[in-house]
Amino acid sequence: MILVRASLAVWLLAILALSAGAQPTTTQFSPLSLVPQPVQTTVGEGSFVLTRDAAVAAPAELAGSIESTRMLLGPATGFAFGKSTQERHTQITFLYKPELAPEAYRLDVSAAGVRIEAAGEAGAFYALQTLRQLLPVSIYESAAVATNWRLPIVQIADEPRFSWRGMHLDVGRHFMPVQFIKKYIDVLALHKMNTFHWHLTEDQGWRIEIKRYPRLTGVGATRAQTVVGNPLFRDADELEYDGLPHSGFYTQAEVREVVAYAAARHVTVVPEIEFPGHAQAVIAAYPDLGNTGRQLKVKEEWGISKHTLKPSDETLTFYRNVLSEIIDLFPSRYIHIGGDEAPKDEWRDSAYAQQRISELGLENENELQSWMIGQLNTFLAANDRQLVGWDEIMQGGLPTDAVVMSWRGMKPGLRAAEAGHDVVMAPVQWTYFDYYQGDSSSEPLAIGSYTPLRETYAFNPAPETLSSSARGHILGAQGQVWTEFIKTPDHVEYMAFPRAIALAEVVWTAQAARDYEAFLQRLPQHLERLDKLAVNYRPLGNDTLSFGSRLSNWFWDLGIGLYFWWQD
Helix, strand or coil, X not given: CCCCHHHHHHHHHXXXXXXXXXXXXXXXXXXXXXXXXXXXXXXXXXXXXXXCCEEEECCHHHCHHHHHHHHHHHHHHXXXXXXXXXXXXXXXXXXXXXXXXXXXXXXXXXXXXXXXXXXXXXXXXXXXXXXXXXXXXXXXXXXXXXXXXXXXXXXXXXXXXXXXXXXXXXXXCCCCCHHHHHXXXXXXXXXCCCEEEEECEECCEECXXXXXXXXXXXXXXXXXXXXXXXXXXXXXXXXXXXXXXXXXXXXXXXXHHHHHHHHCXXXXXXXEEXXXXXXXXXXXXXXXXXXCCCCCCCCCCCCCCCCCECCCHHHHHHHHHHHHHHHHHCCCCEEEEECCCCCXXXXXXXXXXXXXHHHCCCCCHHHXXXXXXXXXXXXXXXXXXXXXXXXHHHCCCCCCCCEEEECCCCHHHHHHHHCCCCEEECCHHHHECCCECCCHHHCCCXXXXXXXXXXXXXXXXXXXXXXXXXXXXXXXXXXXXXXXXXXXXXXXXXXXXXHHHHHHHHHHCCHHHCCHHXXXXXXXXXXXXHHHCCCCXXXXXXXXXXXXHHHHHHHHHHHHHHHHHHHC
């Protein structure tokens, strides 16, 4: 399409206004209900209507954007969005602008059509996600709808605050089907999140096929039964079980399918393979990897298993072989190895582990864990990958290129950033979405504590107290969904949303531009989009606590704080 001069003039004025630091003509309470809130939005008068003969023009650098247009806009409109030719009426034009940041975009809807500028296909994809939010909510239908696809005249200049904008999902405790994993990725992409942290192994189940070690799924993917209720404050002889086997794993073909599906939506899948703790399912499959050599069962209770991996060369060889297959399956630069909650009791009682500490010239069991993690770090680095671990990997020392995922509050991450490590913030107070969202008497069973929507929205992953050099090491943040008490996809969605929507704005929108009341005004209309996608989000409101729940929550937070202090 040949853009009319008036349209070009409007676009140039918008660019000049942005570079001059001009304020958008919309207020923070924009009727557009865009989530996450863009950097700058200028609304004009009038509208533009997409029609059935709409064509798409894109340069070679953004060629994939044509398919993205069809993927995001095609199902509900029924339009083909063919490639622009002289015979077709171009309504969406992509322009390559290498001077923009990698995930930034400029979106201009004028009377002449839609114009999108980006430096890469990720930025163009995010512009299309914003474009979807400008259209009637029926654009989120999965089949063609007869409606008027009208867009407001608007100019948007936008880019993310952080490069790591993620959500985690634990499938070790409760297995989730492939179709739901894809849906989860779709909803993340809608909110411009770019990382899916797939927690694939646990004491309670190993969920990924490793061809070299078939017993990992043949034995480790099934537990005989599962504890009923919350066992954290009950004695062992008081526990009850459901008597039902729980099983499931992803074949390598399914993993490749999910990774490709995510990549088409500009979501990177980061796998987590737990090491050296949370390994009881592995030891159940291969007892020689344990410290005692005894046959264990796949863990049937929640909580931390005392059974850790034997610090032997054979164990390291086993995990290098596992990671070789993981590297082949996942193109992500980052590979997560866990590293959290690894009790040292068995190492203290093991003559072999103590001999190993002596032979290696180490001081204690913490340094032994650090040495083991360092071995995997060396292996991953040799394969052009970067190790990520929960913040316990700092105990006993840490390779400089390892990435710290800070879950035990902000302090470990801040220390790591000041020490020069890249950091992903994932602190329990703001980002653990297995915590209650309201009074426990009216909510599904959860592990404990309390994180309402407003608490997540208040999160700042890079506080002003950080030095400028350390601030550059904060890659971003992510939300966590641990599934001890979450058995179904519907329940995952109930716990994740709308808190994950608040987090999406935390990691995309500049801190100074965020306003909770404005977010709440935009949210109801945005939730209508999730209705069309059949997302089982928790309804807004009703999140106050009774006195009893407040007291219980206070004791929980005190206990967690003491636990973190004791670990350090």
